[in-house]
Amino acid sequence: MVCLGNICRSPLAEGILKSKVTNSEFFIDSAGTAAYHVGEKPDPRSIAVALKNNIDISYQRARKFVVEDFEAFDYILVMDESNYDNVVRLAESEEHRSMVSLILDWDKTAEVQNVPDPYYGGNQGFDFVFELLDKACDLIARELQN
Ligand code: 4NP
Numbered sequence: 001m002v003c004l005g006n007i008c009r010s011p012l013a014e015g016i017l018k019s020k021v022t023n024s025e026f027f028i029d030s031a032g033t034a035a036y037h038v039g040e041k042p043d044p045r046s047i048a049v050a051l052k053n054n055i056d057i058s059y060q061r062a063r064k065f066v067v068e069d070f071e072a073f074d075y076i077l078v079m080d081e082s083n084y085d086n087v088v089r090l091a092e093s094e095e096h097r098s099m100v101s102l103i104l105d106w107d108k109t110a111e112v113q114n115v116p117d118p119y120y121g122g123n124q125g126f127d128f129v130f131e132l133l134d135k136a137c138d139l140i141a142r143e144l145q146n
Helices: 009-020 044-052 081-088 094-098 123-145
Strands: 076-078 100-102
Touching: 009 044, 009 123, 044 123, 076 081, 081 100, 094 100
Parallel strands: 076 100
Antiparallel strands: none
16 A cells, blocks of 8 residues: 555555455555655544544554565555556566556546545545545455455
8 A cells, every 4th residue: 555655545545454354364564655754653633533443553654665565565556646656667567567556446436536635634534535445445355355
């Protein structure tokens, strides 16, 4: 799960998908394309919206996406088109490029294509992000477990 800062959207995506699959079968992690917040906990508003939905993400710490992630993972799900460009720019092969998808492309019914960056807005933005990711992660968990 990749966003820009790895403190708002991708930590939520990580926590939500983990809550929907059997942990021993899948390794799920998140990262940011920027290093601004490396080592920090998720944004308190992301921690709060997750807790409201019985998911604890407070143990997570931000890290930067690295080129080695293309080898370590099978799928790289990004939150928006800007994240997509930043990640694909680091890809060294067509195989790596093809691993990258917009997370909302997994939900054909999603009303938007990009998970909006909620960082500069209010709590409502975080509720909307949670709703989008929860629905997409239901479909992703189902597909991966099949
Ligand atoms: P995220 O949100 O990419 O969902 O973690 C952001 C967090 C921090 C900043 C931007 C977006 N920032 O500019 O510091």
